[in-house]
Amino acid sequence: MSVAAIKKSPLIEVRNLNLHFGAFHALKNVSVSFEAGQLIGLVGDNGAGKTTLIKVLSGIHKPNSGEVYFDGEKVREFHPKLAIKFGIETLQQSVGLCDNLSIARNFYLGREPIKRWFGIPFLDFKKMREASTKVIRTFGLRDNVSADDLVEMLSGGERQSIKIGRAVEFKNRVVIMDEPTNHLSVREREHVNELAQQMRDQGLLVIYITHDIHQVHKLADRIVIMENGEKVTDVAKHEMTADELEEVIRCGGRVVEKASEVAPS
Amino acid sequence: MMGLSIRQLVRQHSEIGIILIAILLVMFFSTTSFDRWATAYNLASIAQITATLGLLALGASLVMGTGEIDISVGSTFGIGALVYLGTVATIGPLPAMLLAAAAGAAIGLFNGFIVTRFGVSSLLLTLSTLLVFRGVAVALTDGFSFSVPYGERSGFLYQLFGGGDFLGVNTGFWWLILGLAVLMVFLYATPGGSRLLAVGGSAESARSRGIRVTRVKVRAFIICGVLAALAGTLEGGKLGFADGGMGRLMELQAIAACVLGGCALLGGRVSLVGVVVGAFVLSAIQSYLVVNGVRPQWFMLLLGVIVVAAAISDRHLRDWALRSR
Numbered sequence: 001m002s003v004a005a006i007k008k009s010p011l012i013e014v015r016n017l018n019l020h021f022g023a024f025h026a027l028k029n030v031s032v033s034f035e036a037g038q039l040i041g042l043v044g045d046n047g048a049g050k051t052t053l054i055k056v057l058s059g060i061h062k063p064n065s066g067e068v069y070f071d072g073e074k075v076r077e078f079h080p081k082l083a084i085k086f087g088i089e090t091l092q093q094s095v096g097l098c099d100n101l102s103i104a105r106n107f108y109l110g111r112e113p114i115k116r117w118f119g120i121p122f123l124d125f126k127k128m129r130e131a132s133t134k135v136i137r138t139f140g141l142r143d144n145v146s147a148d149d150l151v152e153m154l155s156g157g158e159r160q161s162i163k164i165g166r167a168v169e170f171k172n173r174v175v176i177m178d179e180p181t182n183h184l185s186v187r188e189r190e191h192v193n194e195l196a197q198q199m200r201d202q203g204l205l206v207i208y209i210t211h212d213i214h215q216v217h218k219l220a221d222r223i224v225i226m227e228n229g230e231k232v233t234d235v236a237k238h239e240m241t242a243d244e245l246e247e248v249i250r251c252g253g254r255v256v257e258k259a260s261e262v263a264p265s
Numbered sequence: 266m267m268g269l270s271i272r273q274l275v276r277q278h279s280e281i282g283i284i285l286i287a288i289l290l291v292m293f294f295s296t297t298s299f300d301r302w303a304t305a306y307n308l309a310s311i312a313q314i315t316a317t318l319g320l321l322a323l324g325a326s327l328v329m330g331t332g333e334i335d336i337s338v339g340s341t342f343g344i345g346a347l348v349y350l351g352t353v354a355t356i357g358p359l360p361a362m363l364l365a366a367a368a369g370a371a372i373g374l375f376n377g378f379i380v381t382r383f384g385v386s387s388l389l390l391t392l393s394t395l396l397v398f399r400g401v402a403v404a405l406t407d408g409f410s411f412s413v414p415y416g417e418r419s420g421f422l423y424q425l426f427g428g429g430d431f432l433g434v435n436t437g438f439w440w441l442i443l444g445l446a447v448l449m450v451f452l453y454a455t456p457g458g459s460r461l462l463a464v465g466g467s468a469e470s471a472r473s474r475g476i477r478v479t480r481v482k483v484r485a486f487i488i489c490g491v492l493a494a495l496a497g498t499l500e501g502g503k504l505g506f507a508d509g510g511m512g513r514l515m516e517l518q519a520i521a522a523c524v525l526g527g528c529a530l531l532g533g534r535v536s537l538v539g540v541v542v543g544a545f546v547l548s549a550i551q552s553y554l555v556v557n558g559v560r561p562q563w564f565m566l567l568l569g570v571i572v573v574a575a576a577i578s579d580r581h582l583r584d585w586a587l588r589s590r
Contacts, residue, residue: 084475095473100466100533105459110474112456122454150276 009072011036011173011205012057017066019052026052027063028229034207036173039200041216042209043249044226050209053226054176058090059083087173091163093182099152106151107132107166135165140191157188164195168202175199176207181215193219213249217242225249275586279527280539282582283575286525287542287549294553301556309434311548313503316437317342317427317496319544320444321515322522324492326540327448327485329523332465332532333380333387335486338493339516340398341372345497346507347402349426350411358422358502365494372398373490377483395516403509412506427502437499441541444492449537461485465532514565518547521568525575547571 010033019027027049034040044050055061056068062078069075070086097106105128113124132147139161141154151159160180167175177196181189197219200206210216217223217237225233225248233240233248240248275281295303321338328335345365353361376394380387418428427437452458463471464481472478501507524530525546526539550571551564 080473081475090473092473095467095470098463098466098470098533100529101459101463105463109459109463109471110476112459114456121456122450123456123459125454 009069010034011071013069013072014053014057015067015069017053017056017063017068019056019061019063026229027056030066030226030229030231032224032231032234034174034205036205037200037203038221039196039206039208039219041213041220041223042207042226043211043213043216043223043245045211045249047228048226049229050226051178052229054090054178054207054209057083057174058088058176087171088176089167089170089172089174090176090178091160091167091180092178093180096163097151097159100150102148102150103136103145103154103162104128104132104147106162107135107147107169111170131169132162135162135169139165139195155185155188157184157191160184160188160192161195164192164199168199168204172204174205174207176209178209179211180208181210189215213246214242217245272586275582278536279534279579279583280536280542281527282579283525283527283539283542283546287546290546290549294549298553298556302553305433307552307556309430311545311552312438313435314548314551315541315545316435316441317500317503318515318518318522318548319441319541320437320492320496320499322519322526322540322544323444323448323537324489324496325516325519326523326526326528326535326537327452327461328387328482328489329520329528329530330452330461330465330532330535331482331485332468333482333485334520334530335373335376335387335391335489336516336520337372337376337391337394337398338489338519339512339514340395340402341369341490341493342497342500342512342515343402343507343509344372344398345369345494346501346511347405347411347497347509348494349498350413350501350505350507351405353413353423353502354417358420358426358428362426362495362498365498366491369490369492369494369497370487371490372494373487374483376490377486380486381479381482399509399513402511406507406509408509410506410508411501415505418505423502427499428505435499435503437503440495440499444495445537445541452535452537457481457484462533462535465529465534467533518544518568521572521575522547524572524579527579530576 013033015031017027017030030049030053042050052061056063056078059078059080059082067074098109101109108128113127114121115124116122129147136145136147141158141161145154145158151162154162180192180196184192193215196206196208208216208220220237222236223233223245224231225245227249233245301307321342325335325338345368348365348368349361352364372394376387376391379385379390417423423429425436427435429436431439452461460471460476460481463476464478468478497512501511522543523540525543526541527536528534528540547568550567554561554564
């Protein structure tokens with residue numbers, strides 16, 4: 001176990017990443033590495049650069065300088081398709097499911113299983129139904145929900161469950177959860193957090209983005225805090241308490257700004 | 266329990282409303298027209314009108330399914346008819362039909378390209394292409410009409426494309442049945458159909474799953490153009506002549522048939538059977554007015570009223586069906 005861990009290069013490694021949006025310096029010399037089987041809490045205020053970093057990893061933004069390595073191999077081209085191919089799945093709150101389609105169709109959207117008759121690709125309904133029914137049962141949706149029901153019938157938590165189930169089913173290696181528990185009820189939130197831990201236990205790398213340090217401190221193995229486009233803290237869970245981390249967020253990188261704002265008035 | 270299962274039925278089959286309306290109308294028309302409406306001859310004529318309008322509306326419904334709209338179909342219909350009639354005597358029916366279809370595909374490609382490439386509202390763009398290609402049609406005919414000499418109208422192929430009957434109904438009707446069957450298989454049983462509806466439901470989500478939204482939309486516009494031109498071909502073949510005004514205002518009837526049939530104007534929900542039944546209802550009403558000697562102008566007024574009523578009742582029916590399970 002430990003030998004294998006030493007031999008393996010980190011699943012994702014980022015070195016000296018810089019990204020500018022015009023004059024705005026969104027990522028400032030960020031270096032971080034993530035290993036498989038970890039649940040990382042990526043925390044920071046709005047505009048801290050969490051989502052920008054994630055968008056680089058999922059191929060949406062191209063960095064101005066710095067390197068990204070997937071499994072030891074340098075990423076030369078940034079494109080969502082390549083990230084998907086490597087096995088990175090990003091779960092966003094409001095994107096990913098089409099309300100007007102059934103659960104089964106949503107589950108396989110974009111990579112539908114097909115059976116060819118006379119060379120024409122037909123949907124393999126049996127396979128679609130079986131796999132999505134399995135997810136409905138394993139991921140705690142209501143008993144009366146069937147794979148043929150439209151997604152518009154589902155609650156917020158059930159939607160997240162479907163997306164998480166899809167991420168697991170397609171043998172992804174990395175699941176990035178962007179504020180996965182916003183707008184969820186307390187019970188649904190607990191359920192989604194359980195699922196995040198289950199994925200970690202199955203050996204996936206889970207990057208969990210949130211504002212809520214107390215919530216993620218309970219789940220995560222490691223906490224990375226970003227502030228103003230910089231990585232300010234990167235600690236294992238046991239090194240700092242949630243309150244200490246919260247203090248870092250409150251002060252980190254913003255102390256000077258606040259003082260200068262106050263001074264003139 | 267009973268109410269629950271009906272709700273489920275309505276939820277999954279948005280064409281239920283229009284089918285009920287069609288049944289009621291047929292009963293009403295048959296009993297109140299003193300045997301003038303429900304005759305074999307009149308029903309065959311309704312079937313022919315349904316065929317051309319239905320094919321036109323089927324294409325429009327696919328574009329509507331992606332969340333766009335194509336109101337240029339009336340002019341594409343006219344161009345299709347003119348291309349067919351203008352070339353059929355020299356190159357024969359099959360090449361003429363293919364040429365008309367190619368013209369329709371080109372118009373669809375143009376619409377789809379401009380809409381997706383430049384982000385122009387499809388309502389605005391197809392409104393202008395509606396005018397542009399109507400202008401082209403009028404310029405082509407130069408105030409006269411294209412017609413096919415009677416001698417050319419007896420060939421098998423000419424009869425196949427709307428110029429004759431099969432089993433007592435115009436061949437156009439059988440093309441509609443074929444088109445409906447093919448499109449139903451496409452929409453409900455192939456990945457392409459699923460993706461088309463996904464794009465209309467949420468383009469952003471579809472894109473996040475790796476679907477090329479642009480390509481899906483352009484393809485829908487092309488299919489729409491081809492079907493509109495084919496509908497024009499069939500109508501042209503049936504009449505044997507066409508002028509620059511061919512298909513004028515057909516775009517409104519096509520959109521009306523879509524809305525009546527239970528398609529969502531904003532995309533994501535298409536009922537192909539509903540669209541065809543919607544086309545039938547419009548044709549049946551039109552024919553009822555004709556056999557009862559009502560002036561055709563009233564049909565336009567009635568059409569407007571029907572569309573608004575359909576939109577309102579569809580909304581209510583849908584809301585009811587979606588209310589808690």
